[in-house]
Amino acid sequence: SAVISQKPSRDICQRGTSLTIQCQVDSQVTMMFWYRQQPGQSLTLIATANQGSEATYESGFVIDKFPISRPNLTFSTLTVSNMSPEDSSIYLCSVLSGFGGEAFFGQGTRLTVV
Amino acid sequence: AQSVTQLGSHVSVSEGALVLLRCNYSSSVPPYLFWYVQYPNQGLQLLLKYTTGATLVKGINGFEAEFKKSETSFHLTKPSAHMSDAAEYFCAVSETTGNQFYFGTGTSLTVIP
Numbered sequence: 627s628a629v630i631s632q633k634p635s636r637d638i639c640q641r642g643t644s645l646t647i648q649c650q651v652d653s654q655v656t657m658m659f660w661y662r663q664q665p666g667q668s669l670t671l672i673a674t675a676n677q678g679s680e681a682t683y684e685s686g687f688v689i690d691k692f693p694i695s696r697p698n699l700t701f702s703t704l705t706v707s708n709m710s711p712e713d714s715s716i717y718l719c720s721v722l723s724g725f726g727g728e729a730f731f732g733q734g735t736r737l738t739v740v
Numbered sequence: 741a742q743s744v745t746q747l748g749s750h751v752s753v754s755e756g757a758l759v760l761l762r763c764n765y766s767s768s769v770p771p772y773l774f775w776y777v778q779y780p781n782q783g784l785q786l787l788l789k790y791t792t793g794a795t796l797v798k799g800i801n802g803f804e805a806e807f808k809k810s811e812t813s814f815h816l817t818k819p820s821a822h823m824s825d826a827a828e829y830f831c832a833v834s835e836t837t838g839n840q841f842y843f844g845t846g847t848s849l850t851v852i853p
Contacts, residue, residue, distance in 0.1 A: 632783075659841075668830060668845045669784075718783060720841075728774055729832070729841050731783040 628653055628721050632732030639709055639739050646705045647735045649719035654699035660692070663716040663734070672717075675702045709739045742767055742833050746844035754852045759803075759818040761847045763831030766812065771833040773814040774841075775805055778828040787829075790814065801825070826851045 629652040639645050649658060657676055661669040672692055673681040681694040695703045706713050716734045723730065747762040765771060772791050776784040788799025795807040801824075805816045814831060831844040 630783075669843045671840065674840075728786045728789050729784075729834075730786075733783045734781075736781070 628655065628723065628730040630719060630721065630730055630732040632719055632735060634735055635733060636736040637738070639737065641710050641739055643709055644705055644707045645709065645737060646703050647717055647719070649702045649704070649732055651700045651721055655721040656699070657722065658696065658702045659720040659722075659729070660694065660702075660704045661718045661720060663718060665715070669718065672704070706737065709737075711739045713737065714739050742771060742835060742842040744831050744833055744842050744844035746829075746831050746847050748847055749845060750848045750850065752850040752852055753821045755823055756820050759816070759821045759825065759849065761816040761829050761831075761849065763805075763814045763816065763844060764812055765814065765831075765833045765842075767833070767835075769835075770807070770809055771835050773805075773807060774832040774834070775799065775803070775814070775816050776830045776832060777801075778830065778846075780827075784830065787816070821849075821851045823851050823853065825849060 631650045633648050660672040662672050663669050671684050672687045673683045675681045675694045675696040677696045677699050693705045716736050718734045719732045720729045743766045745764045774789045775787040777787050778784050787803050788797050790797050790807045798804045803818045805814050807814050829847045832841050834841045
């Protein structure tokens with residue numbers, strides 16, 4: 627299994643500002659995943675972060691809005707840039723236990739943009 | 741790409757009654773199948789998973805699910821609901837050839853005393 631520490635757990639931010647979310651895993655993993663969970667909805671994959679290369683973004687998500695860093699095999703950050711109220715969501719990082727294995731999730735960051 | 745359908749965004753059951761949460765997936769090749777639970781203000785926790793082998797899988801907290809290839813389904817059940825089961829439940833699949841997870845839209849379970 628993997629233990630994922632994600633912070634902050636919640637934040638209230640002013641529109642137009644940026645927030646960086648940190649994700650720390652207790653073991654080395656090749657890929658880390660960032661999801662968004664809008665109120666009352668399911669999880670949507672934002673991007674996949676590999677160490678040593680640029681993140682791969684899903685349709686509808688762009689690097690300028692959601693820049694991701696992956697400096698090593700246990701850590702990643704997601705920045706939500708130039709925030710608007712529409713960015714109010716829960717953001718979750720995730721890793722896989724291995725090929726075909728389950729996904730492990732951080733506790734999530736509940737972001738409210740006012 | 742896969743799609744995952746969870747019938748019923750809200751399900752209410754009485755305490756002690758059977759819990760049945762439905763999940764269907766779209767794939768000609770059986771994927772790996774998962775059920776996750778999300779309690780308020782928390783991340784997702786794995787309930788159970790199916791990869792290969794026995795099609796009836798048992799998970800934590802008395803939940804189980806049965807993989808039915810012919811019906812492309814992976815419904816979650818629990819014989820007797822408990823108040824602590826009230827949460828959001830997500831069905832998810834991952835392709836056997838990749839790492840991406842696909843989540844259903846979730847089912848909010850309410851347990852009535």
